[in-house]
Amino acid sequence: MPSVLVTGANRGLGLAFVESYAADGWRVHACCRHPEKCRPLQQLGPDVLTHRLDVTDGLQVEALARSLGEEPLDLLINNAGLGGGTEALEELDFDRWQRVLAVNTLAPARLAGAFRPALLASEKRTIANISSQLGSLGDNESGGHYAYRSSKAALNMVTRNLAVDLKPAGGIAVALHPGWVRTDMGGPQASISPQESVAALRRILDGLTLEQSGRFYSWRGHELPW
């Protein structure tokens, strides 16, 4: 049975990932800050294991990696994310920006390091960093979103580095843009549901090869400019 670890698993895209992999019989490690408050997670059956995890808390990340022990981990989905607001240049909230970087950029790197041995002991050896088209330098013609854009652009660089680091051991790392999705972050006007996004992202993930490692994919399956 393949296994997946999902951060930010209590709502939005994270919960949809958990539900989708659970439905296909995967062993799922569903991580969130308050698992006891998330009823949908508790109703998913014995192969969905919930873990308390604030991704910015290094001690919690280490403890979780230790508690999973020698168990191989096929897929790490760094999904937890924080929006930064629209932010005009004169109104930048630098404290918020630091929190956004901690969740969107530093935490995925921290988790990748902590779970590297478990990932490399598995069959699929894959890290999926949930990025955003807003993190694309080449695609940025509209500005704004300083904190969020910079956090996802930096996450994309983390992804490239991971691809380089993991390649000798056959590990894969990709950055994925999930589309504009109807979640708390995407809002009710967004164009697709979390289930549609996850189904599309899973089609990409299910067919990934080592040659595709280090790339930035849109949910529609095409590559995005860095």
Ligand SMILES: NC(=O)c1ccc[n+]([C@@H]2O[C@H](COP(=O)([O-])OP(=O)(O)OC[C@H]3O[C@@H](n4cnc5c(N)ncnc54)[C@H](OP(=O)(O)O)[C@@H]3O)[C@@H](O)[C@H]2O)c1
């Ligand atoms: N929705 C979109 O249109 C869209 C577009 C592009 C990219 N994305 C990306 O997709 C990913 C999922 O977003 P979403 O749309 O599902 O957003 P969401 O509904 O706002 O969910 C965000 C998730 O991240 C978790 N989170 C935030 N800070 C955390 C922390 N310190 N530790 C652990 N978990 C934390 C939240 O947990 P709490 O409930 O505890 O706060 C929640 O589970 C994010 O990386 C986002 O940047 C989304």
